Amino acid sequence: MSKRLYLFLYCAVGLLFGCSSPKTNLMMSRELNTDWQFAESGSNEWLPATVPGCVHTDLLTNGKIEDPFYRLNERKLQWIDKKDWLYKISFDADAALLKHDRVALDFKGLDTYADIRINGELVDSTDNMFREYQLDVKPFLKEGANELEITFRSPINEGVKKYDAYPYWVPVSGNDLAEIGEVEGGKMVSVYTRKAGYHFGWDWGPRLVTSGIWRPVYLKAWDEAKINDLQIEQHEVTKDKATFSAVVEVDATEAKPATITISNEGQELAKADFQLEPGISLYKLEFEISNPKLWWTNGLGEQPLYTINAQLNVGDQFAEASHRIGIRTLELVRDKDEKGTSFYFKLNGVPVFMKGANYIPNDVFLPRVTHEMYETVVNTAKESNMNMLRVWGGGIYENDEFYDLCDEAGILIWQDFMFACAMFPGNQEFLDNVKAEAEDNVKRLRNHPSLGMWCGNNEILAAWFGWGWKKEEEAKSQANADSIFATYKKIFHEILPDAVAKYDSHRFYWSSSPSSGTGIPADLVNGDEHYWGVWWGKEPFSNYATHIARFMSEYGFQSFPELKTVKQYATPEDYDILSDVMKSHQRSSIGNETIEYYMLQDYKKPKDFESFLYVNHVLQAEGIKFALEGHRRAMPYCMGSLYWQINDCWPVASWSSTDYYQRWKALQYYVKKGFAPVLVSPYRTGDQFKVGVVNDKLEDIQAQLKMKVMDFDGKVIWEENEPVTVPANSSADYFEVNEKDFLKDKDSKNEVFVVELYNGDQQLSSNEFFFSPVKDLNLPKPTVESSIAAVDGGFDITLKSDKLAKNLFLTIGDEDGFFSDNYFDLFPGQEVTVHLKTAMLKETLDKVLALQTLDSTY
Incomplete structure (x- = not known):
């Protein structure tokens, strides 16, 4: 039955029975994610491919390579990224499809250098993994079968061409593992390609440089107009109402009258008539929501979400778009005070201490990350009393479902743009690519209530001024050094903040992490800090509690995974931290020796490999405990603590608190306790021993502080109880003694200080403190x-x-x-x-x- 005959019959029946005329959707959308094939360029061996996917996982599925994560297999697979790869699919285009005004292929993610052909004709070429591409393909289609073929050119070969053509060296950190990658001359080519930096290797990740269709593909067709985008701008929020603008971006084929309706769960909020203009235009409608329910971060309240729908009506046809929003006010407060400049988030008028971690992609092969994996990592954050994750700049702008889950869990996102630990080329083609990438991703993510802020890059300003890059480049050529930093300023002081100002003006932009302001290197009084004196500097764990800035956005310590995970990438003959396999699954240049160095400071040498793994977990957890508690005790001077890192992208020794298989290490259990809403924290500072109490709740607490010293057999040597009032959203000390005086009649090698905070019969928090290193304790053999x-x-x-x-x-x-x-x-x-x-x-x-x-x- 033809479309016109169907509509005629439908309308006739409607008139007969008093029904209104039907409306049809302007947009037709069909997935093109099945029945793909792939082949190495120059080969006629076509094999089944998975879309979304990548060439490495397709080769693995077809039995052409072994598991890249197993033992030393990664080293054997570096040939893959030097090849070009072809992907193809055949699809039908009937007469009805071709009658539409517009027909497009919508690629949500192509990795990375892709030449797209339909029926042998080149449609377009892409060069940015982070962008979405909607390509007009109607002129290339024919009725019946059509062949779509995509050639993915080698990111290494393309990078080498750009490397060789650029007039001078662009500084890159050692995380571009070109030697492992067997790149000619050890050329670090990652910065020339807009692609996830960690694919080229990192000090916790493998070098597996992928290509492929990594996000879904859709064939779309429409008539007259479609909604490209819907932005919900929040204005005033009071107890009685919240006011908004709905900004609807419409792509119209011709001038025509139209109506746009804004609704929430079927309730009309606004409606207006417009005259559509040909091309892309913005149409704004004002609306309000009565008695708004506020969105809070995890631990402070609920996360109510409103689904805002925009419907565009053109004659008897319509198009729709919708987004979930949360109603909340959020600002990053940068006020001058007697010590410097504050750096804290104020949510719904309340200063909130940010408790969380840095987050990297969950797999080096991104399409393998399932919804369940996203749920697990977000739930881990929520269950561990976190309220923030930092999406780090060497990975990806995450999939929408990740932010959806964070919206639901009350996890704010510190969102880096995808630049990390490197300078970048400054040619106009590259800069234009960055500008388009920023527009794509800011517009895609801006409606999420979980999106807290935008940050230009990870550690590039620190590398230039603090790691010696500036001096090194000036020693080679002052002109080149000036040009390199001019490009830095162009990207991070102009292009990216301009994109945020234009497309997401209500959110804060921070140019580099860590820093003290735009172009100003980090200090401890004006901004955020990455502290790596513990680990890289072999400074003691206790420094975590003294080296404190306004916001601690990175710090960490390594551990290997547990034995169950090690078994999945190694064999018993590899069970030695100095074996080739264990060293290959340890990417820090000082990794194993540093773990052992710190371990022997506080623990006796473990008797075997399995014991080493266990003690390593305890070491990591106990070390980071100094930071979790020290940062929180320092509030309101310090208002954030984000450790490195919550997850892994392959099974490896790293700074993670959960391993690649999302198994909790000791650290994750310690984080859950260290970030609890109420924390009692015994600690040593100078010659004093103190007990601090932190209360993140928004109400005062009346409690009993119960303290005791007991020996390892359970005999109580000393105890003291006292009532305390802990104000809302506060941190203070509630017990203080001279440590030497306190211990003069106690045995620090056989006794432990235990503290508990009770509200009636409810234990709010408990903690313990050993006055001697564990290796000096006379630990009993318990039953x-x-x-x-x-x-x-x-x-x-x-x-x-x-x-x-x-x-x-x-x-x-x-x-x-x-x-x-x-x-x-x-x-x-x-x-x-x-x-x-x-x-x-x-x-x-x-x-x-x-x-x-x-x-x-x-």
Whole structure:
């Protein structure tokens, strides 16, 4: 049945029965994500391809390569990125499709140098992984079968051409692993290509430089007009109402009257008639929402979301677009004070301490990241009491679903533009590409309430002034050095802030992290800081509590994954941190030696490889604990703590708190406690011993501070209780003594300080403090008893010990499951119940459950 005959019959029936005329959608959209094939250029061996996907995963699926993550396989696969690869699909275009005014291919992501042909004719070429491309293809189509073929040119070969053509060296950090990549002359070509920097290697990631169709492809057709974009601009927010503008970007084929309606869940909010103009135009409608429910970050309130829909009506046809929004006010406050300039986020009028982590892509092969993986990492952040993640500038502008999940979880996003640890070329073609990339991504992400701020780059300003790049380049050529930094200013002081001002004017732009302002290197009194004195400088963990800036946006310490993960990329013969495989899965230039250096400062040498992994986890967690608590105690001077990093992109030794398989390390359990809304924190400063209490809640707390010193057998040596009032959103000390005087009648090698904060019978927080390094403690050999009870979703495991069980680690071998707590100190006389979420049977659990404590590792 033809479209016109259908409409005639539908209208006739409507008139007969009193129904209104139907409206048809202006837009037809069809996915082109199945039945693809791929081949190496010059080869006739066409194989099935997955879209979205990439050449590495397609080769792996077809059995042409071995797992790139296993042992040393990464080194054998560097030939892939030197080849060109072809992808093709055949699709039908019927007469009805070709009658539409416009027909386009909508590529959500092409990685990266792509020549697109239809029926042998070149439609267009692309050169930016981060952009979306909508290409008019109607002139290239024919009725019936059509062949779409995409040639992905080698990003390495294209990079070498640009490298050779550029007049001078552009500084790049050592994270471009050109030597591993077997690039001619060791040329670091990553900066010439607008592609995820971490694909070229990083000090936690492999070098696997991908190509392919990494986001979905759609065939779209429409008549008269379509909605390109919908922006919701928030204006005034009061208790009674919130006011907005809906800015609708319309692409029209001709001048025509139209009506735009704005609604929320079917309720009309605004409606207006417009005269469409040919081409792309913006149309604005004002609306308001009564009695708005405010969006809060995790821990401070709920995250109500409103779905705002825009419908464009042209005659009897319509087009739609919608976005979810959260109603909230947010500002980055930069006020002068007696010490410098503040740097904190004020949400709905409330200063909020930002607790969180840096976030990298969840896989080096991006299309393998599933919705469940996104859910897991966001839920990990939420369950760990975080309220912010920093999307780091060497990865990608994340998929929409990531931001959707953060909207729902109350996780604010510090969003870097995709520039990290390198200078960049300044030719006009490159700059125009960056400008288009910024427009694409700012417009795509700006409606998310979770989007907190835009940041121009990661560590480039620090590299220029602090890492010695400026001096090195000036020593070679002052003119070239001046040109390099002029390009820096062009990108990060003009193009990117201009894009934010034009397309997302209500959000703050910060030019570089870390820094103290636009073009001003970081200090400790005016901005954000990346502190790597611990790790790179081998400074003590205690410095985390003293080297504090207004906002600590990076710091960290490494650990290997747990043995269960190591088994998935190594064999028993590799179980030595100095083996070739373990060194290959350790990308920090000082990694293994630094882990061992810090370990031997506080712990005895572990007796075997498995014990080393366990102690390494405890070491990382205990070290970062200094930072988590120290930064929070320093509020309101310091108002943010984002450790490096929450996740991994392959199985590796890294600074992550969850490994590639999203298994929690000891650090993640410590983060959950260290970022709890109420924190009691015993600490040493100079010759004083203090107990601080931090309250992130928006109401005062009346509580009992209970302190005691007990020996490892449970005997109480000293105790003191006192009532405290902890004001809302505050940090202060509630106990202070001279440490030497306090310990003169105590045995620091056999006793522990334990502090608890109670509100009635409810324990709000607990913590402990050992006055001597763990290696000097006389740790007992505890007998830990466990009882198991089946409950919905798994088991409750109740634990008791006759003596101190230091850093009790529960494990279930190679079985799958998640413990609600782990790596904790179990004190004599204490009963702790840990929930194990698992699908295994009790008979299996009885066989595989094992307990480990620090005393058993040497």
